[in-house]
Amino acid sequence: MKEITITSGRMNPGIDPVLHAWGWEIPLYLFIGGLAAGILFFSAYFFLKGKGEKFRASIQIGPMFVPPLLAIGLLALFLDLSHKLYFWRLYTTIHLESPMSWGAWTLMLIFPLSLAWALSFVSDVFPQHECKFPAMGRFMNWLQNYRTFMAWALILLSIVLGMYTGILLSAFNARPFWNTSILGPLFLVSGLSTGTAFLMLLSKDKDERRHLSQIDMILIGIELFLIIHMFMGFLASTQVHIDAAQLFLGGPYTAVFWTFVVTLGLVFPLITEFMELRGYHIPPSIPATFILIGGLILRFIVVDAGQTSRWLYKFME
Amino acid sequence: MARYAMAIDPKRCVGCADCVVACQTENNVPVGYCRDWIVEELTGQYPSLELEIRTERCNHCSDAPCVRSCPTGASHYEENGIVLVTHNECIGCKACIASCPYDARYVHPEGYVDKCTFCIHRVEEGMNPACVEVCPTHAFVFGDTDDPNSEISKTLRSRKSKTLIPEAGTEPNIFYLL
Amino acid sequence: MKSKVKRREFIKILGAGTGGMMVGTKLIHAFPKIDSSKQFIESGDEVTPTYCEICFWKCAGWVHKKDGKPWKITGNPKDQNSNGRFCPRGTGGIGMYTDTDRLKTPLIREEKNGKQVFRKASWDEALDLIARRLTEIKGKWGPECVALFTHGSGGSYFKNLIKAFGSHNIAAPSYAQCRGPRAEAYLLTYGEGVGSPERTDIRNAKCLVLIGSHIGENMHNGQVQEFSELHANGGTVITVDPRFSTAASKSKYWLPIKPATDLALMLAWIHVIIYEELYDKEYVKKYTYGFEELKKAVKNNTPEWAYPITTIKPHIIRETAREMAKQAPATIIHPGRHVTWYGDDTQRVRAGAILNALLGSWGRRGGFFAPAKAHAKKPSIPKYPKVSKTWKDAFPDQFPLANLALSSGICDATIPSADKSCNFKAWIVYGTNLPVTLPQPEKTLKAIQSLEFLVAIDIMPAEITGWADVVLPECTYLERYDDLRISQGRKPSIALRAPAFEPKHQTKPAYWMARELAVRLGLADYFPMKTIEEYLEYRLKSIGSSLEEMKKLGVKEFDEDHELYFLNGEEYEFGTPTGKIELYSTTLEEAGFDPIPKYTHHEEPPEGYYRLLYGRAPMHSFGRTINNPNLNDLMDQNEVWINPKVAKEWNIKNGEMVRLENQDGVVSHSIKAKVTERIRHDAIYMVHGFGRMQKKLTRAYNKGADDQQMITRVKLDPIMGGTGMRVNFVTFRKEVA
Ligand SMILES: Nc1nc2c(c(=O)[nH]1)N[C@H]1C(S)=C(S)[C@@H](COP(=O)(O)OP(=O)(O)OC[C@H]3O[C@@H](n4cnc5c(=O)[nH]c(N)nc54)[C@H](O)[C@@H]3O)O[C@H]1N2
Ligand SMILES: Nc1nc2c(c(=O)[nH]1)N[C@H]1C(S)=C(S)[C@@H](COP(=O)(O)OP(=O)(O)OC[C@H]3O[C@@H](n4cnc5c(=O)[nH]c(N)nc54)[C@H](O)[C@@H]3O)O[C@H]1N2
Ligand code: SF4
Ligand code: SF4
Ligand code: SF4
Numbered sequence A: 001m002k003e004i005t006i007t008s009g010r011m012n013p014g015i016d017p018v019l020h021a022w023g024w025e026i027p028l029y030l031f032i033g034g035l036a037a038g039i040l041f042f043s044a045y046f047f048l049k050g051k052g053e054k055f056r057a058s059i060q061i062g063p064m065f066v067p068p069l070l071a072i073g074l075l076a077l078f079l080d081l082s083h084k085l086y087f088w089r090l091y092t093t094i095h096l097e098s099p100m101s102w103g104a105w106t107l108m109l110i111f112p113l114s115l116a117w118a119l120s121f122v123s124d125v126f127p128q129h130e131c132k133f134p135a136m137g138r139f140m141n142w143l144q145n146y147r148t149f150m151a152w153a154l155i156l157l158s159i160v161l162g163m164y165t166g167i168l169l170s171a172f173n174a175r176p177f178w179n180t181s182i183l184g185p186l187f188l189v190s191g192l193s194t195g196t197a198f199l200m201l202l203s204k205d206k207d208e209r210r211h212l213s214q215i216d217m218i219l220i221g222i223e224l225f226l227i228i229h230m231f232m233g234f235l236a237s238t239q240v241h242i243d244a245a246q247l248f249l250g251g252p253y254t255a256v257f258w259t260f261v262v263t264l265g266l267v268f269p270l271i272t273e274f275m276e277l278r279g280y281h282i283p284p285s286i287p288a289t290f291i292l293i294g295g296l297i298l299r300f301i302v303v304d305a306g307q308t309s310r311w312l313y314k315f316m317e
Numbered sequence B: 001m002a003r004y005a006m007a008i009d010p011k012r013c014v015g016c017a018d019c020v021v022a023c024q025t026e027n028n029v030p031v032g033y034c035r036d037w038i039v040e041e042l043t044g045q046y047p048s049l050e051l052e053i054r055t056e057r058c059n060h061c062s063d064a065p066c067v068r069s070c071p072t073g074a075s076h077y078e079e080n081g082i083v084l085v086t087h088n089e090c091i092g093c094k095a096c097i098a099s100c101p102y103d104a105r106y107v108h109p110e111g112y113v114d115k116c117t118f119c120i121h122r123v124e125e126g127m128n129p130a131c132v133e134v135c136p137t138h139a140f141v142f143g144d145t146d147d148p149n150s151e152i153s154k155t156l157r158s159r160k161s162k163t164l165i166p167e168a169g170t171e172p173n174i175f176y177l178l
Numbered sequence C: 001m002k003s004k005v006k007r008r009e010f011i012k013i014l015g016a017g018t019g020g021m022m023v024g025t026k027l028i029h030a031f032p033k034i035d036s037s038k039q040f041i042e043s044g045d046e047v048t049p050t051y052c053e054i055c056f057w058k059c060a061g062w063v064h065k066k067d068g069k070p071w072k073i074t075g076n077p078k079d080q081n082s083n084g085r086f087c088p089r090g091t092g093g094i095g096m097y098t099d100t101d102r103l104k105t106p107l108i109r110e111e112k113n114g115k116q117v118f119r120k121a122s123w124d125e126a127l128d129l130i131a132r133r134l135t136e137i138k139g140k141w142g143p144e145c146v147a148l149f150t151h152g153s154g155g156s157y158f159k160n161l162i163k164a165f166g167s168h169n170i171a172a173p174s175y176a177q178c179r180g181p182r183a184e185a186y187l188l189t190y191g192e193g194v195g196s197p198e199r200t201d202i203r204n205a206k207c208l209v210l211i212g213s214h215i216g217e218n219m220h221n222g223q224v225q226e227f228s229e230l231h232a233n234g235g236t237v238i239t240v241d242p243r244f245s246t247a248a249s250k251s252k253y254w255l256p257i258k259p260a261t262d263l264a265l266m267l268a269w270i271h272v273i274i275y276e277e278l279y280d281k282e283y284v285k286k287y288t289y290g291f292e293e294l295k296k297a298v299k300n301n302t303p304e305w306a307y308p309i310t311t312i313k314p315h316i317i318r319e320t321a322r323e324m325a326k327q328a329p330a331t332i333i334h335p336g337r338h339v340t341w342y343g344d345d346t347q348r349v350r351a352g353a354i355l356n357a358l359l360g361s362w363g364r365r366g367g368f369f370a371p372a373k374a375h376a377k378k379p380s381i382p383k384y385p386k387v388s389k390t391w392k393d394a395f396p397d398q399f400p401l402a403n404l405a406l407s408s409g410i411c412d413a414t415i416p417s418a419d420k421s422c423n424f425k426a427w428i429v430y431g432t433n434l435p436v437t438l439p440q441p442e443k444t445l446k447a448i449q450s451l452e453f454l455v456a457i458d459i460m461p462a463e464i465t466g467w468a469d470v471v472l473p474e475c476t477y478l479e480r481y482d483d484l485r486i487s488q489g490r491k492p493s494i495a496l497r498a499p500a501f502e503p504k505h506q507t508k509p510a511y512w513m514a515r516e517l518a519v520r521l522g523l524a525d526y527f528p529m530k531t532i533e534e535y536l537e538y539r540l541k542s543i544g545s546s547l548e549e550m551k552k553l554g555v556k557e558f559d560e561d562h563e564l565y566f567l568n569g570e571e572y573e574f575g576t577p578t579g580k581i582e583l584y585s586t587t588l589e590e591a592g593f594d595p596i597p598k599y600t601h602h603e604e605p606p607e608g609y610y611r612l613l614y615g616r617a618p619m620h621s622f623g624r625t626i627n628n629p630n631l632n633d634l635m636d637q638n639e640v641w642i643n644p645k646v647a648k649e650w651n652i653k654n655g656e657m658v659r660l661e662n663q664d665g666v667v668s669h670s671i672k673a674k675v676t677e678r679i680r681h682d683a684i685y686m687v688h689g690f691g692r693m694q695k696k697l698t699r700a701y702n703k704g705a706d707d708q709q710m711i712t713r714v715k716l717d718p719i720m721g722g723t724g725m726r727v728n729f730v731t732f733r734k735e736v737a
């Protein structure tokens, strides 16, 4: 039996009884980052595989959404900053040890690149559209020459971005629940999965959808494996990690996590996709929507639970 | 170069929180926030009880995750090992808060992140930190561990001590005497 | 206090003790050198000397301003009371000044549309009104029907005023609600008191026995410092407390005694020490009176006898008694301070005084030293008029040995009754918050209702001000001069309080108020100095100093040949009737009380009820700091400590809000439950001073519960009239939503 009393001064808002450094902004930012990474990855991947004309949604239309998505993500990040006027300080140095730093730089690179990538497809997506500024039109045509180069860069950067969304958290040893190397791959895979889901929503091509669905099923399978692996890892670790895992195994996050993230966000879409492949008629928007919502909730729960778990004094029994 | 550290004797500490008030007034820490605080840890069952009373603050870790996680370099080491936040380099991303296993940092109402500075402004003038100087029970020894003759070096040699959450690997520079 | 020391040669004792205290933090560095005596930095740092007013330890220190703005308060290293280190309350004193809830102007009660309200008034108006009303009351009832309640530095000017006015009815809660029994018990035993700061030589003691005294929570500064030093140096602490106090956690022995049975334990200790012949034979023979009677009286008070009463195992009683004797005479049975617990308090404290005598610690190193005090002349004033009656006349056959006025007694005598000859008609209340400070608050209010006139002088809109006819706002101690601090200690010393800031709002210092009233009452002769600066200059000159010097020094110590330890075999005459330490008290015998303490059984809580205990939190002083923004930040409400077994029985969870109901059906404000192993199952505990119901105290209002509200019963000490306050029992009422 241990009684812990924190006297005086402590009980700072934002820290006690549970850390409350990050609210909705960071999980949204992480979700959007993963989603954008997923879209860009598959766009570039299919492009490189020469699926140009067939997979229009994935290669050409999807990327149109990425720059605005990234802008929303960056806005969320910006809103989270408590010392906003000094925002520019992010871009005066690079700290490779700080995921926040290289993440910000990755975004800095991927944002113009995704814009260029998207612009290079404008004439394909809107063939009737006449660009009002001829220079702009010329620029977009010029970009088309570099598509292969851009695709390779995007593959690389989107993986970095996807990993980053997880590593940002797993770099924090201080929060037992984040302190697992699985969070990087998990968020990457989840990001890719939300990317495929997003593209499925856009796609009108049966073949493309089928292809996306197959990839997605593999991704979901990996995700489920990673989640189980993650909990086994926690349970085999120190008491604080066991306590962290307990948040999900009987603790306050159990219901939301297993219901919304695992069952509705992963298992249910997996089954529906499987059934669809088996010829049952299921509108593809159903699994896709569930995957997206599941992915969003996953980010929220992981960010929240990480802040709840701590090494010292446990306020929450 | 000096390397500062603090040894704290929980045996002496009565948990009065004087160190907290002294820090707040010395450093203008706004009411509602603090750079140091008191933890009382009770073990046992009536009537065989044991109580450890500790004053805690930033550990000025030698391997500080807050410094590593800071994207702008606002969190940094001073030459003498003191970990500081440069207020006008801090963007308030709170990565350092999330990365500190000791929960030593907080967001100052003005937006930047703040924490214990080991009262560097006093230390550089040859004075003890405010909390050290005020403690009625003399629970602290503060000083330069690079100087083998300093009180802190002697104390750490002559008495066993522990650090908080050593398994977090941060190499704290606050030692609790056993 | 009578001191009849036979002069001997002065022995320097500034050895290991003082040196040792410093070593801890005095650091010597190659780069940069850290020097704990270095105090001030930046050039913008401006300092003014003060002594702290947040409790009665009166530490001396410095108020710092940075760039002209209030900054911080630090201790003066030359001050014996603080050794340069303030306690949290003193350090947080700046909040007394900045608190925006402070009283701002004089207030006068008036009727408006059938409702009583306060109206802001000018100083002239308020003072004129007070002078007129006091004169009327004097004419109608005699000047003795005006009483002064005072607790704090500025009270002395009002004492002077009211004595000049013709009344000697001056009471402080520090007697009948605090250390009255201690004062009388030591006076009866040793012919002199313990005084404040206590003359206990804890610094040099090897064994300290705390009966309740919760040092560490009771944050009397120098005492805490010496306590911690003793513990760190391996001294033995024995703590007797139903609660695992901070001090208990630092003790070799914690004796979780059943509340109200301490006297049985102490008699058993006396028994062991006498019958195992552990006492200091020579000392007892030479200095004490009544040993044989004592021996006979405690014959049956064996540890086995005490065990079922106290629940302390006999072998522990023996072991602790032997430990005390082993370290004697460097063993202190701490006399306690707030000792008005059960009504037999003088006797209980006397048992401790007897133990100290048996161990030979009075007048010996590591026991009780002879305190020194500086002397500074006061300007001469006319003789005070003779009084024809005092508060004592209201209690003709009671409390024969009360040497000071009982605040609770004056309160009783204010409520009109057929059998009391002196009824008080007007109160002047300086710096004491009677509705929260005195037990049986219902009775306090009844007394207040019976008054014709009530003046309250305070810095905060405390509860007492809400009942006053006129409220006078004093400026805080940081904004005024006060009389010199001349407290007892190991060396004579004086300390100055000078204003660091201009008085905020329309507040004024007490000296000015009292003198202005004196002028209006035609008593100006009693305040020969127009300003307090002149008064201080006069006093300082008499002692070879000046205001200018003291503003630089803050504290001045005087070297004096003075023997701290005076009972090392030499002759000594005590101020008791027998001239000896009276183990057997002839005075008590004469007055019809037990000359040797006897254990009497106290009522125990009925089934389902728990004894209400209370105490201090280190960062608060009673109720006076609860609203202080800095200190409120550290603790903004109190909690009720409940043993886990009891909590389980009542299905109370840690952190849950509960209410308490006492034996008379009074229900408390809601208070957070602290379910903890740190307390016995038959008692509950809370910190005094919370649960404030004055809305104008915005931070303190309605936070936690007030122990006083539950103290509807007291047990009066028949010897000196102290109010035993730990005789109330409470049960739980779970908060409904
Ligand atoms: N921080 C702070 N310090 C203060 C003050 C303050 O307001 N705040 N006030 C000062 C003043 S004026 C005074 S008088 C002193 C008072 O301080 P003390 O003289 O130390 O007061 P006590 O009543 O002895 O202490 C309360 C303790 O007595 C224990 N107790 C309760 N009932 C019993 C019992 O039956 N037997 C025994 N053995 N113990 C019991 C309680 O559990 C609690 O731990 O503190 C002084 N110091
Ligand atoms: N239930 C219960 N009752 C107790 C105690 C307890 O533990 N429990 N303790 C008892 C003891 S030991 C004591 S000593 C007494 C203490 O009793 P008090 O001294 O009456 O206690 P406080 O609540 O501090 O009230 C002091 C008042 O003085 C005011 N004040 C503060 N500074 C100044 C100033 O500079 N000038 C003026 N004019 N006013 C000022 C404050 O605002 C406050 O209203 O209480 C006793 N009563
Ligand atoms: S000031 Fe000293 S005794 Fe008080 S809480 Fe801080 S370390 Fe402990
Ligand atoms: S305690 Fe926390 S804030 Fe301080 S140096 Fe270590 S990690 Fe950084
Ligand atoms: S909040 Fe400030 S100090 Fe902390 S990591 Fe971000 S930029 Fe660095």
Ligand code: SF4
Binding pocket: B022, B023, B024, B026, B027, B035, B036, B057, B115, B116, B117, B118, B119, B129, B130, B131, B132
């Ligand atoms: S070293 Fe200075 S900043 Fe740090 S806790 Fe102590 S007083 Fe505060």
Ligand code: SF4
Binding pocket: C052, C053, C054, C055, C056, C057, C058, C059, C082, C086, C087, C088, C089, C090, C091, C219, C220, C221, C222, C621
């Ligand atoms: S003990 Fe604390 S509150 Fe009392 S006078 Fe000293 S510093 Fe002030």
Ligand SMILES: [Mo]
Binding pocket: C174, C177, C178, C179, C337, C338
């Ligand atoms: Mo008191």
